[in-house]
Amino acid sequence: MNEINLGIIGTGLMGFEHIQNFNLLEGARVAALADTDATMLAKAEAMSADSPRTSDDYETLLSDESLDALVIATPNFHHIEVLRAALSSGKPILCEKPLCTTLADTDAVRQQVTRDNLTFQVGMEYRFKPALAEMITRVERGDAGFVHMLSIREHRFPFLPKVNDWNRFNANTGGTLVEKCCHFFDLMRLILGSEPVSVVASAGQNVNHLNETYAGQTPDIWDNGYAVFDFENGARAMLDLCMFAEGSRHSEELAAMGDKAKVECLLPQNIVTHGHRDTWVVDKTDIHVPEEILNAGYHSGATYHQNQAFLAAVRGEAEVIVTAEDGHRAVAMGVAAQMAAREKRRVDMTELGL
Ligand SMILES: NC(=O)c1ccc[n+]([C@@H]2O[C@H](COP(=O)([O-])OP(=O)(O)OC[C@H]3O[C@@H](n4cnc5c(N)ncnc54)[C@H](O)[C@@H]3O)[C@@H](O)[C@H]2O)c1
Structure with missing residues (x-):
């Protein structure tokens, strides 16, 4: 099974949950983490099974060419800022819900995803x-x-x-x-x-x-x-x-x-x-x-199955x-x-x- 190197942006409560579930999923490797809060970043690093690289700046993570897929778990209002930078990488993205906080932004994202035929999943788990x-x-x-x-x-x-x-x-x-x-x-x-x-x-x-x-x-x-x-x-x-x-x-x-x-x-x-x-x-x-x-x-086991489905989509084995x-x-x-x-x-x- 191909190993998928994941970068997670935002390592708060939901970032932790993503890490814990990717730790359980075969073929998933949490390779990089980014968070502006040093305490949250250190906790996330400690719970990761794969000794990820860490950064206080999501742009550093986005410039890491070894990553195969991205997870965005920053606060709702911040998703659009990360997405503007991340979508152009063409990499598969799992973005936490709500996709964005305004319809103008969710509309722009869905249009770009369709236009560029991107693998993009929303975390409505x-x-x-x-x-x-x-x-x-x-x-x-x-x-x-x-x-x-x-x-x-x-x-x-x-x-x-x-x-x-x-x-x-x-x-x-x-x-x-x-x-x-x-x-x-x-x-x-x-x-x-x-x-x-x-x-x-x-x-x-x-x-x-x-x-x-x-x-x-x-x-x-x-x-x-x-x-x-x-x-x-x-x-x-x-x-x-x-x-x-x-x-x-x-x-x-x-x-x-x-x-x-x-x-x-x-x-x-x-x-x-x-x-x-x-x-x-x-x-x-x-x-x-x-x-x-x-x-x-x-979340009653939802994140495990959601992230498993995302990995299948990244591998091209299933639709988003x-x-x-x-x-x-x-x-x-x-x-x-x-x-x-x-x-x-x-x-x-x-x-x-x-
Ligand atoms: N799927 C679900 O059921 C579910 C449950 C909870 C939260 N969420 C979603 O997950 C996202 C995160 O929520 P949370 O509960 O983890 O919040 P949180 O406050 O616990 O974590 C957010 C993290 O993002 C970090 N952050 C903020 N600005 C940043 C930046 N510029 N660069 C990098 N990191 C930054 C914060 O330091 C923090 O560690 C939200 O969109 C939320 O709605 C989804």
């Missing part, structure tokens, strides 16, 4: 959570029948502290419905096999980070909301997000309600259920995820699964939902050029 992948398979093979309603609930803890607290502000993140909910909007498109037409939403910041101050500024990041999309195929999908819900049985509950059955995924317990309409019986399946993979991060187009469309749904909540009106996706 929820598709790769083993239990969610099982739910998606069941819906795709018709277990639920035609899915009229998709409900996605995330009830969790507040945003974690980040290096230089970048995630406390809309300007740095793109806003909560872009920053974290792009995962769920990507899942809506995938599970329903259709594109969104319009959205209504209500969201805001009511509990979290209100007593914090950074350089004299109080965080403005939203911590809860609902967003309801109508899709081209007539289905509707709802996101229910609460980030002051530490006391929840399940951090994520996804339910696809079809004319035949209800298929549900419960995380982090890795449970998939099938609810029969005729008998009202609910069959429950526990999805096994090996400990080694579960322990290599915080989450494309720049997917990244653009997920950000567009987040931007639309934020507009709908802020302006208290229905937003049509055509307003965003989709």
Whole structure:
């Protein structure tokens, strides 16, 4: 198997998770790391199995011709700066979600990726959570029948502290419905096999980070909301997000309600259920995820499978699964939902050029 030399730019929480998972993947070698924070860089170097070269400057890493592929895991607002420099290398890139914080930037990236026929994957790894992948398979093979309603609930803890607290502000993140909910909007498109037409939403910041101050500024990041999309195929999908819900049985509950059955995924317990309409019986399946993979991060084993898929795409053995187009469309749904909540009106996706 060809060894793939990887360069990782941004070695914070998610950079660590990439390193831990590449350590487990055969044929992957973390060869270079770049981060402006010396402490994070040293920790990342220590957890890498392959004694990578390190730099405090991503341009030094980009000039390393021995690298075969790049991973970008800097803060959301910074992706576009790295991408402007990295895309011209022609090397395969795995870029963390959200692709960028504005639609002008995601559009420019998807256009360049298409024009130059680049291998480019967006880190929307929820598709790769083993239990969610099982739910998606069941819906795709018709277990639920035609899915009229998709409900996605995330009830969790507040945003974690980040290096230089970048995630406390809309300007740095793109806003909560872009920053974290792009995962769920990507899942809506995938599970329903259709594109969104319009959205209504209500969201805001009511509990979290209100007593914090950074350089004299109080965080403005939203911590809860609902967003309801109508899709081209007539289905509707709802996101229910609460980030002051530490006391929840399940951090994520996804339910696809079809004319035949209800298929549900419960995380982090890795449970998939099938609810029969005729008998009202609910069959429950526990999805096994090996400990080694579960322990290599915080995403129920998703990063392992995502990065494995990226390596296959780099080797030319498989198509990219989450494309720049997917990244653009997920950000567009987040931007639309934020507009709908802020302006208290229905937003049509055509307003965003989709
Ligand atoms: N896929 C997922 O589910 C998931 C989960 C968490 C975070 N993320 C994404 O991963 C990215 C990183 O998030 P994180 O949680 O690791 O944040 P983090 O703050 O823990 O890490 C970001 C790192 O980037 C470094 N950095 C900042 N500017 C830099 C520069 N100019 N050059 C090099 N390094 C620089 C910081 O020093 C820091 O170490 C974000 O885009 C975030 O949205 C994705």
